[in-house]
Amino acid sequence: xxxxxxxxxxxxxxxxxxxxxxxxxxxxxxxxxxxxxxxxxxxxxxxxxxxxxxxxxxxxxxxxxxxxxxxxxxxxxxxxxxxxxxxxxxxxxxxxxxxxxxxxxxxxxxxxxxxxxxxxxxxxxxxxxxxxxxxxxxxxxxxxxxxxxxxxxxxxxxxxxxxxxxxxxxxxxxxxxxxxxxxxxxxxxxxxxxxxxxxxxxxxxxxxxxxxxxxxxxxxxxxxxxxxxxxxxxxxxxxxxxxxxxxxxxxxxxxxxxxxxxxxxxxxxxxxxxxxxxxxxxxxxxxxxxxxxxxxxxxxxxxxxxxxxxxxxxxx
Numbered sequence: 001x002x003x004x005x006x007x008x009x010x011x012x013x014x015x016x017x018x019x020x021x022x023x024x025x026x027x028x029x030x031x032x033x034x035x036x037x038x039x040x041x042x043x044x045x046x047x048x049x050x051x052x053x054x055x056x057x058x059x060x061x062x063x064x065x066x067x068x069x070x071x072x073x074x075x076x077x078x079x080x081x082x083x084x085x086x087x088x089x090x091x092x093x094x095x096x097x098x099x100x101x102x103x104x105x106x107x108x109x110x111x112x113x114x115x116x117x118x119x120x121x122x123x124x125x126x127x128x129x130x131x132x133x134x135x136x137x138x139x140x141x142x143x144x145x146x147x148x149x150x151x152x153x154x155x156x157x158x159x160x161x162x163x164x165x166x167x168x169x170x171x172x173x174x175x176x177x178x179x180x181x182x183x184x185x186x187x188x189x190x191x192x193x194x195x196x197x198x199x200x201x202x203x204x205x206x207x208x209x210x211x212x213x214x215x216x217x218x219x220x221x222x223x224x225x226x227x228x229x230x231x232x233x234x235x236x237x238x239x240x241x242x243x244x245x246x247x248x249x250x251x252x253x254x255x256x257x258x259x260x261x262x263x264x265x266x267x268x269x270x271x272x273x274x275x276x277x278x279x280x281x282x283x284x285x286x287x288x289x290x291x292x293x294x295x296x297x298x299x300x301x302x303x304x305x306x307x308x309x310x311x312x313x314x315x316x
Contacts, residue, residue, distance in 0.1 A: 001038075001042060002035075002042075003037060003071070003075055005035040005036070005038050005039040005042075006039065006071050007025070007062065007072060007236050008021065008025060008027075008032055008035040008036060008039075008048055009035070009036055009039055009061075009064075009068055009258075010046060010065070010068050010069060010072065010286065011025055011032075012032060012036060012048065012055055013048075013055075013057055013061065013068075015054075016053075016054045016055060016056070017054035017055060018032045018036070018054075023226050023298065028035065028109070032257055038153065038259045043060075044272070045061075045064075045141065045313060046058050046060060046061070047060060047061035047062040047064060047109070047172070048061055051163075061306075070081075081262070087115075087117075087198070087280075088115040089114060089115070089117065089118055089119035089137050089280055089282040089286065090116075090117040090135070090136045090137050090138075091104055091117070091118060091119070091136065091137060091138045091140075092119050092121045092127050092130065092136050092139035092140065092244075093118055093119075093120060093140060094121065094122060094139075095120055095122075096120065097225075097242075097244060097246055097247040097248060098140075098243070098245075099140075099160060099162045099243050099245035099246060099270060100140035100270060101118075101158070101247075102245055103140070103160065103290065103293075104116065104118060106289075106293070107286060107289050107290070111282075111285060111289065113241055114282045114285065119136060119161055121136070121139065122146065122198075122304070123199075124200055127139040127141060127273075128151065128273075131273060131274065131275050132151070132153065132154070132275060134275070134278070137274060137275075137278055137280050137282075137283050138272055138273060138274045138283060138286065139272075139273050140159075140270050140271065140273070141156075141200060141271060141273055142200040142201075142204060142268070142269055142270070142271065142307065143269070143271040143307070144305060144306050144307070146203050147198075147203075148200065148203070153276055153277070154206065154273055154274065154275055154276065155273070155274055155275075155276050155289065155296075156271040156272065156273045156274075157271060157290070157291065158269055158294070158296045158297075158307075159270055159271060159272050159290040159291070159293075159294050159295075159296070160245075160269075160270040160290075160294070160295055160296060161267035161268070161269045161270070161297065161301060161303065162244055162245050162267055162270060162294040163243075163244040163260070163261070163267050163301070164241045164242070164243065164244065164258060164261050164265075164266045164267065164268065165242055165243070165244045165260055165261060166180055166185065166190075166238060166239050166240075166241065166258075166259040166260075166261055167225060167232055167240050167242045167256060167257070168232065168239045168256065168257045168259065169233040169234065169235060169238075169239075169254070169255065169256060169257075170233070170255035170256070171236035171256070172237075172238075172239055172252075172257070173236070174188065174239065174257075174259060175187070175248075175257045175259075176257075177259055178259075178260075178261040179259060179261070179262045180259055180260075180261055180262070182212050182266060182302070183212055183259050183262055183263070184216055185212070185239075185261070186212060186213040186214055188220045189215055189217060189237055189238055189239070190213075190214060190215060190216045190238075190239055190240060190241060191216075191217050191219075191232070191238045191239070192205070192216055192217070192218055192240055192241065193218060193220045193222045193228065194218070194222025195229070196218075196220040203304070204268060204304060205241075207304035208266055208302075208304075208305075212303070214298060218264075218310075221284065225248060229248065229250045229254060230236075230254070233250070233254035233256055235272060239273070242258070244258075244260075262300075264300050264301055264302040265299075265300055265301045265302065266301070266302045266303075267296075267302065268303075269296065269303050271305040272286070272287065272290055274287075
């Protein structure tokens with residue numbers, strides 16, 4: 001059923017005259033007559049009785065009118081659900097306690113008028129697929145990790161270099177240090193279960209290990225952050241890396257220490273990714289907000305060569 005004919009029928013029913021309906025719809029009276037006639041043929045009934053004073057609904061027309069109004073309301077709701085700017089801006093932050101989540105909380109505080117939909121997609125392939133299908137509008141990732149070139153239809157800009165910190169238990173040999181040079185960590189075991197080969201995080205830590213002779217153990221099942229924290233707290237020989245902007249919480253009795261790593265400071269490069277053809281108006285606002293607060297490329301920091309070589313790839 002053609003919605004234009006339904007819309008014309010409703011306008012004629014409300015006006016009581018085809019001429020007034022034509023003026024309201026900015027079409028000719030002849031076009032109104034043709035649309036109403038087409039609708040009557042589709043339905044197999046007469047909807048109006050023509051009189052010298054105008055058009056009067058028949059019994060069938062009266063029965064159809066409320067359904068016609070509902071058809072138009074449903075069509076408007078359907079269009080509104082995908083109309084640019086009418087739905088929330090959907091952004092992938094990977095995890096709720098991550099640096100990316102902190103960036104989005106700051107954006108929400110600065111722009112409370114923008115409705116947000118926050119999702120968490122751990123896998124980069126799933127995030128890229130969601131960007132390309134329009135399921136999400138943006139995601140935070142590391143760009144151009146080896147073997148993972150950014151597709152040409154996506155754009156990215158580097159927004160944050162997050163410094164790594166060493167997390168130790170109270171009995172660890174470095175627990176009392178105020179900071180620790182990166183090279184000194186070559187003599188210590190760093191445990192990071194769940195560091196799966198082929199991920200962007202694994203690519204980053206592979207380069208870190210190669211550059212500074214570190215030992216990172218990814219052995220054992222990944223039972224999540226709670227078990228990781230329990231193990232680090234109870235095992236003097238183990239430490240782990242965590243992002244300096246990550247917001248992990250542990251029991252006070254754990255006595256865990258967050259120790260800055262220096263000389264150089266290893267930083268994880270976070271970029272915002274989006275589809276070049278995404279029309280959501282709030283996406284530009286998000287990019288401008290992050291650009292104004294961008295923090296990357298500082299002296300005395302280290303990133304893999306693939307991150308240093310491509311600090312931004314934005315759309316034109």
